[in-house]
Amino acid sequence: MAKDLVFGIDIGGQSAKYGIVNMAGEVLAQNKWETAVPPTDAQVYIDTLAKALKDLLVKSGINSERIHGIGVGAPNGNYYHGVIECAPNLPWAHTRVEFAKMLEEATGFPVKLTNDANAAALGEMKYGVAQGMRDFIMITLGTGVGSGIVIGGQMVYGHDGFAGELGHTVAVPGGRPCGCGKKGCLEAYCSAIGVARTAREWLEESKEPSVLRDVPKITSKDVYDAAKKGDALALRVFEFTGRLLGTKLADFIAFSAPEAIVLFGGLAHARDFLTKPIVEAMNEEVLPLWKGKVKLLYSALPEADAAILGASALGWEA
Amino acid sequence: MAKDLVFGIDIGGQSAKYGIVNMAGEVLAQNKWETAVPPTDAQVYIDTLAKALKDLLVKSGINSERIHGIGVGAPNGNYYHGVIECAPNLPWAHTRVEFAKMLEEATGFPVKLTNDANAAALGEMKYGVAQGMRDFIMITLGTGVGSGIVIGGQMVYGHDGFAGELGHTVAVPGGRPCGCGKKGCLEAYCSAIGVARTAREWLEESKEPSVLRDVPKITSKDVYDAAKKGDALALRVFEFTGRLLGTKLADFIAFSAPEAIVLFGGLAHARDFLTKPIVEAMNEEVLPLWKGKVKLLYSALPEADAAILGASALGWEA
Numbered sequence: 001m002a003k004d005l006v007f008g009i010d011i012g013g014q015s016a017k018y019g020i021v022n023m024a025g026e027v028l029a030q031n032k033w034e035t036a037v038p039p040t041d042a043q044v045y046i047d048t049l050a051k052a053l054k055d056l057l058v059k060s061g062i063n064s065e066r067i068h069g070i071g072v073g074a075p076n077g078n079y080y081h082g083v084i085e086c087a088p089n090l091p092w093a094h095t096r097v098e099f100a101k102m103l104e105e106a107t108g109f110p111v112k113l114t115n116d117a118n119a120a121a122l123g124e125m126k127y128g129v130a131q132g133m134r135d136f137i138m139i140t141l142g143t144g145v146g147s148g149i150v151i152g153g154q155m156v157y158g159h160d161g162f163a164g165e166l167g168h169t170v171a172v173p174g175g176r177p178c179g180c181g182k183k184g185c186l187e188a189y190c191s192a193i194g195v196a197r198t199a200r201e202w203l204e205e206s207k208e209p210s211v212l213r214d215v216p217k218i219t220s221k222d223v224y225d226a227a228k229k230g231d232a233l234a235l236r237v238f239e240f241t242g243r244l245l246g247t248k249l250a251d252f253i254a255f256s257a258p259e260a261i262v263l264f265g266g267l268a269h270a271r272d273f274l275t276k277p278i279v280e281a282m283n284e285e286v287l288p289l290w291k292g293k294v295k296l297l298y299s300a301l302p303e304a305d306a307a308i309l310g311a312s313a314l315g316w317e318a
Numbered sequence: 319m320a321k322d323l324v325f326g327i328d329i330g331g332q333s334a335k336y337g338i339v340n341m342a343g344e345v346l347a348q349n350k351w352e353t354a355v356p357p358t359d360a361q362v363y364i365d366t367l368a369k370a371l372k373d374l375l376v377k378s379g380i381n382s383e384r385i386h387g388i389g390v391g392a393p394n395g396n397y398y399h400g401v402i403e404c405a406p407n408l409p410w411a412h413t414r415v416e417f418a419k420m421l422e423e424a425t426g427f428p429v430k431l432t433n434d435a436n437a438a439a440l441g442e443m444k445y446g447v448a449q450g451m452r453d454f455i456m457i458t459l460g461t462g463v464g465s466g467i468v469i470g471g472q473m474v475y476g477h478d479g480f481a482g483e484l485g486h487t488v489a490v491p492g493g494r495p496c497g498c499g500k501k502g503c504l505e506a507y508c509s510a511i512g513v514a515r516t517a518r519e520w521l522e523e524s525k526e527p528s529v530l531r532d533v534p535k536i537t538s539k540d541v542y543d544a545a546k547k548g549d550a551l552a553l554r555v556f557e558f559t560g561r562l563l564g565t566k567l568a569d570f571i572a573f574s575a576p577e578a579i580v581l582f583g584g585l586a587h588a589r590d591f592l593t594k595p596i597v598e599a600m601n602e603e604v605l606p607l608w609k610g611k612v613k614l615l616y617s618a619l620p621e622a623d624a625a626i627l628g629a630s631a632l633g634w635e636a
Binding site: 085086134135149151152154156157158159160161162163164165166168169170172173180181182247250251252254255256257258259285287288289290293 | 403404452453467469470472474475476477478479480481482483484486487488490491498499500565568569570572573574575576577603605606607608611
């Protein structure tokens with residue numbers, strides 16, 4: 001029987017999304033496993049996941065002989081070794097887990113693993129706005145800031161498999177402490193958490209009126225809603241966030257001279273407020289030879305499928 | 319007759335170095351063409367260069383049939399198109415010169431072109447300290463700051479052939495104006511010119527005694543000599559320069575996760591004063607997973623041959 005299908009699995013802190021994908025990038029079946037309190041033991045986690053994959057095959061009436069392999073996107077996932085290492089948001093992977101090997105044993109399918117942002121970039125290259133592009137940089141703007149870099153049609157994994165940590169380059173020297181232990185990282189400002197924090201800091205520092213003053217625990221969604229209502233402070237938060245990101249994108253362009261930057265993730269929903277400051281700052285800060293030349297794109301993959309599709313793209317390499 | 323030799327040409331503002339190189343990386347013959355006032359016409363420049371190459375063949379008694387091709391490293395040289403574009407230091411290339419094509423016509427040999435820093439990286443990979451490495455970043459610390467990036471054994475040229483302009487990433491937001499038109503670029507601080515400028519600024523800002531106060535027009539060499547004499551201000555200039563560079567290297571590591579950073583160029587001679595602050599800042603500012611893991615190396619290619627060897631490495635691709 002032709003091995004014409006793959007599993008794509010997107011592993012997050014409190015959920016795992018998984019689906020069965022064909023060569024055209026259609027998600028034939030999918031499911032989500034939510035775990036408010038994830039297991040702390042890796043074997044337990046992997047056995048539960050393996051069972052969930054088998055259940056999905058059964059439920060969808062798909063013969064397991066058709067599965068070519070499994071592609072996995074996970075925080076701190078390493079492409080070369082198939083391990084997940086020191087992932088702060090995965091209680092079962094605080095040290096080092098031989099994830100690919102363990103999932104292969106539990107399922108009988110070959111497994112390829114990378115980090116979630118790389119998986120997103122692979123999905124975008126195979127099925128999304130980056131189809132046919134050989135050089136682009138994917139920036140995932142979610143709870144954190146991740147990145148996947150494609151150069152000459154190849155995913156950049158680097159010497160050790162951990163390349164593409166652009167969220168932890170310095171946006172503000174000596175700035176806010178970041179979860180990684182450094183100061184002033186891009187992630188500390190241009191993530192969902194960073195946006196909320198900027199709003200909270202600015203509200204504390206001034207007496208400027210804002211609808212956000214009535215919100216008890218401000219999230220980036222609250223700032224977005226306030227901006228939509230025309231709240232001046234919220235609008236300035238996005239202006240500031242966008243300019244900071246645009247300035248860093250100019251640096252990234254100097255590195256790999258991409259055809260496009262692709263934005264993805266929850267915060268990218270605020271594109272109406274972000275695009276102008278990002279593009280302006282990027283073109284102000286980039287070398288003259290690139291001014292106005294590098295495209296800023298937003299992922300157009302269907303939200304529910306994007307993470308699964310991204311991970312599945314790696315399944316064909318398994 | 320076997321095509322077992324290549325020409326390597328290193329083009330600078332007021333000189334061109336060229337040599338004939340065999341497959342083992344031995345420079346069999348070389349010469350230097352110095353031009354205090356370079357021609358402003360590209361055709362004149364290229365014809366003169368072509369004649370110089372033929373003269374070298376004749377003088378060294380090498381049959382031109384043995385030449386496989388010509389590799390050229392030049393400021394603003396583009397690998398894809400073989401053009402030199404808007405090179406501020408080349409009076410004959412202030413606009414756009416179809417250099418590779420014109421040199422092919424003038425010599426009859428195939429020509430491959432790239433920028434000087436990429437050529438240096440290729441030379442280092444083929445003959446220098448980066449032999450066998452698949453992932454490293456070369457930083458050239460000369461009058462300016464250039465870079466050549468190798469990922470997965472491949473030179474990074476990017477979408478347009480101009481990738482690897484790390485000298486023009488931001489080291490100090492809103493800092494000194496750089497020659498490129500931007501502010502606060504790495505090149506404005508960590509080049510030979512940047513080091514001299516830091517010394518001059520600091521001398522103006524304070525009354526601190528320094529042997530540099532007796533020097534009429536301070537160069538980076540003067541700062542180096544002063545540091546060797548134990549001059550406190552000069553030593554602090556290198557400390558500052560090294561820390562700034564190390565901080566940026568941490569960002570570059572987050573991009574491509576290289577095995578090593580290789581430093582090259584005139585300013586790298588000050589390694590006794592630069593290494594400690596570079597390594598310290600780099601390891602302070604890099605993500606925990608890379609702390610103490612990325613090597614800092616200095617080019618060990620013989621000074622006189624390095625530029626020719628680097629360019630020649632490209633000659634085999636011609």
